[in-house]
Amino acid sequence: MAGIYDKLSNLDRRIIFILIALAVIIPITTDLVIPNIVGQEPSRDLFEFVDSLPEGSIVIVSFDYDPSTMPELQPMAEAIVRHLFRDGHRIIGMALWPQGASLGQDAMSAFADSLGRAQYVDWVNMGYKTGGAVTIARLGTSMRAVFPTDRDNVPWDDIPMLRGVNNLEDIDLVISLSAGDPGIIHWVMMAKDRYGTPVGGGCTAVSAPQLYTYLQTDQMVGLLGGLKGAADYETLVGLLEGEATKGMSPQSVAHIVIMLFIVIGNVTYFMQKKKGGAR
Amino acid sequence: MRLMIPLAITFIAGMIMILNFFIPHQPFAFLGDNLQEWYMIVASGAIFLGAANLMHVHIRKIRLRLKNWEYSPVTIIGFLVMVVTGLVYGVTENRPFDYLFMNMVAPMGATMFSLLAFFVASAAFRAFRASNWRATLLLTSAFLVMLGQVPIGAMIWDKIPLAKVWLMSIPNTAGQRAVMIGAAMGVVSTSLRMIFGIERSYLGGAD
Numbered sequence: 001m002a003g004i005y006d007k008l009s010n011l012d013r014r015i016i017f018i019l020i021a022l023a024v025i026i027p028i029t030t031d032l033v034i035p036n037i038v039g040q041e042p043s044r045d046l047f048e049f050v051d052s053l054p055e056g057s058i059v060i061v062s063f064d065y066d067p068s069t070m071p072e073l074q075p076m077a078e079a080i081v082r083h084l085f086r087d088g089h090r091i092i093g094m095a096l097w098p099q100g101a102s103l104g105q106d107a108m109s110a111f112a113d114s115l116g117r118a119q120y121v122d123w124v125n126m127g128y129k130t131g132g133a134v135t136i137a138r139l140g141t142s143m144r145a146v147f148p149t150d151r152d153n154v155p156w157d158d159i160p161m162l163r164g165v166n167n168l169e170d171i172d173l174v175i176s177l178s179a180g181d182p183g184i185i186h187w188v189m190m191a192k193d194r195y196g197t198p199v200g201g202g203c204t205a206v207s208a209p210q211l212y213t214y215l216q217t218d219q220m221v222g223l224l225g226g227l228k229g230a231a232d233y234e235t236l237v238g239l240l241e242g243e244a245t246k247g248m249s250p251q252s253v254a255h256i257v258i259m260l261f262i263v264i265g266n267v268t269y270f271m272q273k274k275k276g277g278a279r
Numbered sequence: 280m281r282l283m284i285p286l287a288i289t290f291i292a293g294m295i296m297i298l299n300f301f302i303p304h305q306p307f308a309f310l311g312d313n314l315q316e317w318y319m320i321v322a323s324g325a326i327f328l329g330a331a332n333l334m335h336v337h338i339r340k341i342r343l344r345l346k347n348w349e350y351s352p353v354t355i356i357g358f359l360v361m362v363v364t365g366l367v368y369g370v371t372e373n374r375p376f377d378y379l380f381m382n383m384v385a386p387m388g389a390t391m392f393s394l395l396a397f398f399v400a401s402a403a404f405r406a407f408r409a410s411n412w413r414a415t416l417l418l419t420s421a422f423l424v425m426l427g428q429v430p431i432g433a434m435i436w437d438k439i440p441l442a443k444v445w446l447m448s449i450p451n452t453a454g455q456r457a458v459m460i461g462a463a464m465g466v467v468s469t470s471l472r473m474i475f476g477i478e479r480s481y482l483g484g485a486d
Contacts (some may be wrong), residue, residue: 011404013401016397016400016401016404017397017400017401019400020396020397021397024396032365033432034431034434035430036430037430037433037440039433039440039441039444040444041440041444060458065306066388067313067384067385067386067387067389068388068389068391068392069392070388070389071389071392073394077363088365098326098342099380099384099388100459101370102370102377102380102381103385105372105377106372106381109372113292129319129321130323130325130326131315131318131319131322134315134318134319134322135315135319138312138315138316138319139439141308141312142312145312145316146319151370151371152369152371167300172381205428208456209447209451210455210459211457212447212448212451212452212455213452213455213459215448216448216452224326225428226428228428228429228430231430248429248430251429252429252430254396255425255426255428255431256431257400258343258399258400258403258425259426260426261400261403261404261423262403262404262418262422263408264404265403265404265405265408266407266409266418269408269409269410
């Protein structure tokens, strides 16, 4: 019996890798469906805030991430963009991360045509701007100074939807989809705390614990945390075949497998400890 | 003089930004806005510096046949291809840059991050031990959060997502806030030390 525990404690990590791979592959290939139930979580708060905005509101969606965190954040972007378009809001897309501008363009253009939303009238992509918190601070005094042209070099004054937009005080909501620094924290510090613009957002699951502090103080209107947050938003928007919702089954099985490994690791630890104690 | 000029620039720029924050009127608003734009220009310049450094490091690596130099040509070719396609065809949709980005850069980046799942599983198996009551508390919390973060948790017991939200909103927030306030105090004190010329390590060792 002791031999089993010794073998388990020295388990080849390739076996762990194979089991995790199977935990992801099998639910995907078998179309395993685990229904996602949305409780009273920060994801619902964000959805309800967006839902309560009057039609035609101007929302900044800041795509502050890159392809490495795309599996978690791109489904959020798509669900949020769809919700904003569906409710008749106007989107100013931008990015504090260089590669976020392309990912944002992809998310916005994917739904714009099917929902009858026109570029420069209902949405615009201002592109990437370096500077992080300082850039946001400058947006608070003059958005035109930060973005004299959009991503395709169309001048600010030639974009119809930007008429009457001067600074962050003209924005009804900022949604930052953030993979780190710069990201949500900087939007909260500058846009919300300094200029009073409501801020919501989405982040990777590992970043979410840090951002809960801003929810408790109402510095954020809501938060989507990781793939679950994205799946929640998809469920609330009615995107039942969304990427995040489909990802909930493999993630559920993978979490169970990781927890089983932790249990096995602890059982072997205690058995070996007991054996050592008996000696 | 080599010391005084950077110290004076730091002091003046720092004081303008502090005054601009507390007195957002002229002339501080004008000066603050201009400094913010200067910062964005300098930060943009740093991108070119980073690109030049990337080329320098990898060309040197190839020239001296340093460890893993075989990967450097791939980096250089990838970098140059993206730069050239971006400059020649632009970065708008359905152009070569966009095609390469969406079909090569994005999937490769996502793949790299996805590998974390395997290493997390392996590390959790080897290191996550209920060796004392604090570790047991951490382990229990981790189990509840992991289950609450996926729909299967609610299927097992509908109170698990509520427990997750409680853990994240109350004990987690208390700890996070303590860390954040501590870090913020550190940032304030270090910034003041730099503005007043007490902290000079950012000057590159001059004293």
